[in-house]
Amino acid sequence: MASSSSSSKTGLKKMLTLKSSDGDEFELEESIVIQCQTIKHMVEDGFSLIPLQNVDTKTLTKIIEYMKKHAEKTESNKEEIKNFNKEFVKGSFDDQFELVSAANYLHINGLMDLLCQSIADRINNKSVRAVREIFNISNDYTPDEEEKVRDEHKWAHEGGEFDESLD
Amino acid sequence: MISADPPGDEMTNILSTLLVEALMQFRSVCKSWCSIIRDPHFVNMHMNHHSSYKESSYLISKDIMLDVAEIKARFTLYSDETFTEHKKMEFPLWESIKSFEVFGCCNVARKVINETEYDDFVVSFNMADHVFEEIMLPKSCLDDGELTVSLAVFRDSLYLFVHGRELPGWWHVLMMGEDCSG
Numbered sequence: 461m462a463s464s465s466s467s468s469k470t471g472l473k474k475m476l477t478l479k480s481s482d483g484d485e486f487e488l489e490e491s492i493v494i495q496c497q498t499i500k501h502m503v504e505d506g507f508s509l510i511p512l513q514n515v516d517t518k519t520l521t522k523i524i525e526y527m528k529k530h531a532e533k534t535e536s537n538k539e540e541i542k543n544f545n546k547e548f549v550k551g552s553f554d555d556q557f558e559l560v561s562a563a564n565y566l567h568i569n570g571l572m573d574l575l576c577q578s579i580a581d582r583i584n585n586k587s588v589r590a591v592r593e594i595f596n597i598s599n600d601y602t603p604d605e606e607e608k609v610r611d612e613h614k615w616a617h618e619g620g621e622f623d624e625s626l627d
Numbered sequence: 628m629i630s631a632d633p634p635g636d637e638m639t640n641i642l643s644t645l646l647v648e649a650l651m652q653f654r655s656v657c658k659s660w661c662s663i664i665r666d667p668h669f670v671n672m673h674m675n676h677h678s679s680y681k682e683s684s685y686l687i688s689k690d691i692m693l694d695v696a697e698i699k700a701r702f703t704l705y706s707d708e709t710f711t712e713h714k715k716m717e718f719p720l721w722e723s724i725k726s727f728e729v730f731g732c733c734n735v736a737r738k739v740i741n742e743t744e745y746d747d748f749v750v751s752f753n754m755a756d757h758v759f760e761e762i763m764l765p766k767s768c769l770d771d772g773e774l775t776v777s778l779a780v781f782r783d784s785l786y787l788f789v790h791g792r793e794l795p796g797w798w799h800v801l802m803m804g805e806d807c808s809g
Contacts, residue, residue, distance in 0.1 A: 560637045572640065580644035588655050597657045609655045622652075 477509045478524070480517040485509075486524055492531040496523075497567030515562045522548075522555075523562055526571055549578035552627070553594050587622035594626055639663055643672045 474490040478499070493510075494500040502510055512520065529544050549556065556579055563571040583591055592599060601609065642650065642663060650673070654661040663669055 557637075560641070564637050564640070576637075576640045576644050579641050580649075584646050584649045586649075588652060591653055591656050595656075597660075599656075600658050601655065606655050609661060612654075 475508075476503065478520065479509060479511045480515055480520045481513050482517040484517045484520075486520065488524065488527075492524075492527050495527050495530060495568055495570070497569070499566065512566070514565050516558075519558045519562045522559060523566070523568070523571070527568070530570065545574055549574060553579070553582075585623045587624050590622070590624050590626055639669060639672070643669065643676050645673075647673075 475487050476490050476493050476499070478486045478488065478493065480486070490503060494503060499510055515523070526548060529541065533541055551559075556575055560572065560575045560579070563575060583594065586594070591597070599606070638660075642653070642660070645653070650664050654664050
């Protein structure tokens with residue numbers, strides 16, 4: 461396995477295979493895949509078949525789509541990339557969370573920033589109740605404790621209209 | 628689905644991109660969110676994300692508003708680069724006529740303000756959420772009229788130096804905890 465890292469000198473584009481947790485394999489050029497720090501390190505260690513036990517096929521397909529597009533990035537297609545990013549973050553919260561976890565695991569910094577920012581933009585104006593639903597968090601405060609925390613920052617709770625929707 | 632407990636990197640990353648107003652509100656989502664949001668490292672991370680709160684980027688002036696009915700102390704934060712007014716605020720903690728001075732800033736977020744003369748507490752002000760907090764100083768050293776006290780901020784701690792007839796001693800007061808040590 462260790463011998464494959466020097467084969468790129470033959471002129472052929474070096475290909476790598478990513479294997480999802482569902483067992484599906486995706487063959488990609490090394491130049492695309494090395495945007496991902498975790499894989500880059502594995503490639504440097506001589507791997508050419510990369511098993512990703514934490515990433516399912518659906519999520520991996522999206523991530524590959526992102527990496528392919530961003531590998532094309534030049535000075536002249538900034539607008540195109542921007543539009544791509546906008547479309548990319550349109551999925552449901554659950555899809556976004558899957559992607560954030562994968563982006564974090566794979567160390568794709570650009571994708572991580574994009575997703576965190578888009579999730580934050582979507583929840584900035586949400587009510588506490590909606591946020592709990594969206595993140596599937598159960599309220600572990602007693603009513604008294606919650607009241608106390610809210611009292612500390614009354615100004616943050618005043619006057620605003622909060623969005624109760626879950627999308 | 629991201630697990631909120633224990634909070635992962637992902638959650639911290641998402642929270643650090645939120646607006647301050649949202650963060651303050653979301654302290655009441657659950658205890659683990661609250662502790663992430665209160666964590667000094669998180670506060671730093673959040674400030675780095677939001678360039679409007681750069682380190683030491685404010686000047687403070689005190690304005691006393693004289694009114695027939697009441698005297699109100701306010702202060703104003705100015706940006707130190709442009710001198711534009713950032714925010715006007717009221718002192719929530721003190722009698723208006725007393726004076727104060729700013730001792731410094733630690734944890735990036737926290738400015739320490741002290742009420743001068745004969746008082747046994749200092750006040751910290753958190754730039755991230757605009758919250759004031761009182762820090763009580765060890766009482767015993769201050770009650771003795773023979774001692775003089777000075778304060779300094781260094782790294783992430785507030786130091787209290789006590790000078791007396793005997794050897795000088797010092798306390799340091801941890802900013803984030805309440806402990807005083809001699």
